[in-house]
Amino acid sequence: MTAPAMHESGSAATDPEPILSARNLVKHFPIRSTGLVRRQVGVVHAVCDVSFDLGPGETLGLVGESGCGKSTTARLVLNLIEATSGQVFYNGTDLTALSAKKMRELRRDLQIVFQDPYASLDPRMPVNEIVAEPLRIHGRYDDAGKTQVRDLLRTVGLKPEHGNRFPHEFSGGQRQRIGVARALALRPKVLVLDEPVSALDVSIQAGVLNLLDELQSELGLSYLFVSHDLSVVRHTADRIAVMYLGRIVETGTASELFEGPAHPYTQALISAIPLPDPRKQRARERITVVGDVPSPADPPSGCRFRTRCPKFAAELSDAERSRCVEEVPELVDRGQGHPAACHYAERKVLI
Amino acid sequence: MPETPTTLATTPAGADAQDREFTVEQRSQFQLVLRRFLQHRLAMVSLVVLVLVVLLAYVGGWLWKYEAGQITPDNSQPPSFDHPFGTDAVGKDQFAQVLRGTRISLQISVMVALLSTFVGTLWGAVAGYFGGVVDSAMMRFSDLVLTLPLIAVAAMLAHLFGGSWYLIAMVIAGLTWAYVSRVARSVVLSLREKEFVEAARALGATDTRIILRHLVPNSLGSIIVNATLLVATAILTETALSYLGFGVQNPDTSLGLLVSEAQTALTTRPWLFYFPGLFIILIALTINFIGDGLRDALDPQQRKVRQ
Numbered sequence: 001m002t003a004p005a006m007h008e009s010g011s012a013a014t015d016p017e018p019i020l021s022a023r024n025l026v027k028h029f030p031i032r033s034t035g036l037v038r039r040q041v042g043v044v045h046a047v048c049d050v051s052f053d054l055g056p057g058e059t060l061g062l063v064g065e066s067g068c069g070k071s072t073t074a075r076l077v078l079n080l081i082e083a084t085s086g087q088v089f090y091n092g093t094d095l096t097a098l099s100a101k102k103m104r105e106l107r108r109d110l111q112i113v114f115q116d117p118y119a120s121l122d123p124r125m126p127v128n129e130i131v132a133e134p135l136r137i138h139g140r141y142d143d144a145g146k147t148q149v150r151d152l153l154r155t156v157g158l159k160p161e162h163g164n165r166f167p168h169e170f171s172g173g174q175r176q177r178i179g180v181a182r183a184l185a186l187r188p189k190v191l192v193l194d195e196p197v198s199a200l201d202v203s204i205q206a207g208v209l210n211l212l213d214e215l216q217s218e219l220g221l222s223y224l225f226v227s228h229d230l231s232v233v234r235h236t237a238d239r240i241a242v243m244y245l246g247r248i249v250e251t252g253t254a255s256e257l258f259e260g261p262a263h264p265y266t267q268a269l270i271s272a273i274p275l276p277d278p279r280k281q282r283a284r285e286r287i288t289v290v291g292d293v294p295s296p297a298d299p300p301s302g303c304r305f306r307t308r309c310p311k312f313a314a315e316l317s318d319a320e321r322s323r324c325v326e327e328v329p330e331l332v333d334r335g336q337g338h339p340a341a342c343h344y345a346e347r348k349v350l351i
Numbered sequence: 352m353p354e355t356p357t358t359l360a361t362t363p364a365g366a367d368a369q370d371r372e373f374t375v376e377q378r379s380q381f382q383l384v385l386r387r388f389l390q391h392r393l394a395m396v397s398l399v400v401l402v403l404v405v406l407l408a409y410v411g412g413w414l415w416k417y418e419a420g421q422i423t424p425d426n427s428q429p430p431s432f433d434h435p436f437g438t439d440a441v442g443k444d445q446f447a448q449v450l451r452g453t454r455i456s457l458q459i460s461v462m463v464a465l466l467s468t469f470v471g472t473l474w475g476a477v478a479g480y481f482g483g484v485v486d487s488a489m490m491r492f493s494d495l496v497l498t499l500p501l502i503a504v505a506a507m508l509a510h511l512f513g514g515s516w517y518l519i520a521m522v523i524a525g526l527t528w529a530y531v532s533r534v535a536r537s538v539v540l541s542l543r544e545k546e547f548v549e550a551a552r553a554l555g556a557t558d559t560r561i562i563l564r565h566l567v568p569n570s571l572g573s574i575i576v577n578a579t580l581l582v583a584t585a586i587l588t589e590t591a592l593s594y595l596g597f598g599v600q601n602p603d604t605s606l607g608l609l610v611s612e613a614q615t616a617l618t619t620r621p622w623l624f625y626f627p628g629l630f631i632i633l634i635a636l637t638i639n640f641i642g643d644g645l646r647d648a649l650d651p652q653q654r655k656v657r658q
Binding site: 078080103104105107108111112114115116119120121122123124125133134137138179182186 | 545546547549550551552553554555556557560564565568569571
């Protein structure tokens with residue numbers, strides 16, 4: 001690849017001008033009754049008031065457990081599903097207000113790699129065609145198209161000879177590389193990675209993660225990295241946003257978050273990362289969360305985490321608890337060095 | 352699969368051997384389907400028989416000493432060497448007539464299959480892809496077409512538009528595309544939720560592109576099967592129409608028309624009746640079996656066949 005080497009220092013970009021920013025994103029999915037007249041009987045609050053910024057060359061990790069709205073957020077950012085309210089700005093353009101045609105043109109700069117490499121590649125298309133498709137769609141497949149596709153395959157570590165084969169002839173890791181090659185074909189500025197490695201074996205994960213890392217420093221990409229795997233995010237992300245039930249509960253640089261998590265949910269997540277040293281593992285403080293995630297169709301009032309919060313259950317007085325029930329905690333810095341959405345945020349050192 | 356004894360990065364030859372190890376097993380989806388189909392005995396036998404019938408109809412009719420409609424001096428002859436299928440009351444050679452009828456019947460049925468598959472697939476794919484109001488409106492329309500009694504409406508339309516074979520074909524296709532649209536819609540409904548469709552949308556693909564490049568090719572399996580079955584349906588419908596006198600008109604002929612003309616002679620000259628009937632059964636049956644074989648071959652869940 002002869003990509004323009006947009007040089008970025010791999011660390012957190014302190015650039016005041018974000019390339020992509022989400023403002024107060026909300027997505028509600030209607031729940032309809034079964035039967036002849038499908039009345040709307042409720043809404044699933046998939047994403048509630050989510051805002052974040054992504055700087056050029058930066059990786060923002062979006063973590064949270066299954067069903068917390070990570071993937072929905074990723075799709076909202078790309079305008080693949082329509083937001084109920086809120087805006088997404090790419091270089092100052094509001095994507096949610098664009099016409100379908102303008103949006104299609106902008107998709108050149110915003111690409112996505114999907115979670116499931118088995119489902120995201122058309123089984124009837126040979127790999128060459130899959131990788132060439134974005135070029136064809138945007139009218140960039142010319143005489144040099146063939147070499148371009150070969151170069152792309154080489155970039156992601158596949159042999160150009162593999163181009164004539166079909167997706168089902170590849171392993172999971174290879175397929176994910178095909179997905180990455182397709183996403184890179186248009187030289188995007190922002191890549192949304194929707195759990196790009198969670199469907200892969202651990203040994204393969206490292207390969208794909210390193211590839212993504214190399215591509216980022218080579219091409220100056222910005223990543224929105226969605227994952228439920230904290231160790232993966234720690235390895236790749238400059239900044240991290242933790243989501244719970246549709247809301248961002250804590251955000252900060254990777255080191256801030258891992259060294260001093262302030263929200264009880266983040267603390268629970270971090271204390272659940274296994275340590276490779278059994279001595280330390282046994283001696284560490286474990287913060288456990290009880291129960292299941294409440295239904296997003298009927299989220300708890302006030303702080304959404306209070307029904308499972310160990311702090312709410314054990315440490316707080318009744319007077320303090322009423323605040324959790326009545327008042328939605330805002331995502332602000334309460335003196336911990338980074339914003340956390342907890343009225344009683346408190347830094348804890350867990351690793 | 353032969354195991355390569357060489358380690359990963361010893362020599363350039365080692366790398367070559369590795370390449371080959373992968374490329375030897377290269378088999379496209381088409382080849383896989385073909386293999387499965389070739390191993391489906393009933394379908395293969397049917398295919399051979401059908402090809403023979405088609406060859407007989409097109410090449411045989413041309414080589415045969417009598418032309419269709421030609422009046423020979425021998426009238427009301429039972430089958431013999433000179434007239435394998437006998438002759439009718441005015442001395443027309445029934446073998447030549449049947450070959451000619453088979454040609455017309457095949458032309459009609461293939462045209463019906465092509466037309467209704469084309470229209471039905473697009474109709475169903477568009478309805479299934481867009482969903483909502485578009486889907487409801489389009490599918491209610493094709494439901495409406497489905498409720499029309501095929502033979503009755505076809506008879507009426509064919510009567511209005513005359514008896515040439517392509518008009519008959521268009522009339523039948525105009526009533527059968529709705530079946531195809533149902534099948535195409537149901538396949539597309541499940542396909543459109545697949546991630547590769549979302550991936551195409553994320554790449555900036557237009558709806559037209561998604562439908563034509565992703566949804567239709569992926570539903571081709573069920574649609575091809577349906578098309579073969581339609582050929583059989585079309586042959587039978589055309590037969591019924593011609594039998595009722597609304598199909599192909601004299602001096603042109605089709606298998607259905609031959610059967611219908613021979614029904615008065617069933618007791619006196621039964622050969623006139625049985626030979627065209629035999630050809631109808633032969634064509635409809637073989638095509639149905641071929642459709643079965645195709646369905647089995649295209650369905651990857653079907654793992655009867657050795658890999």
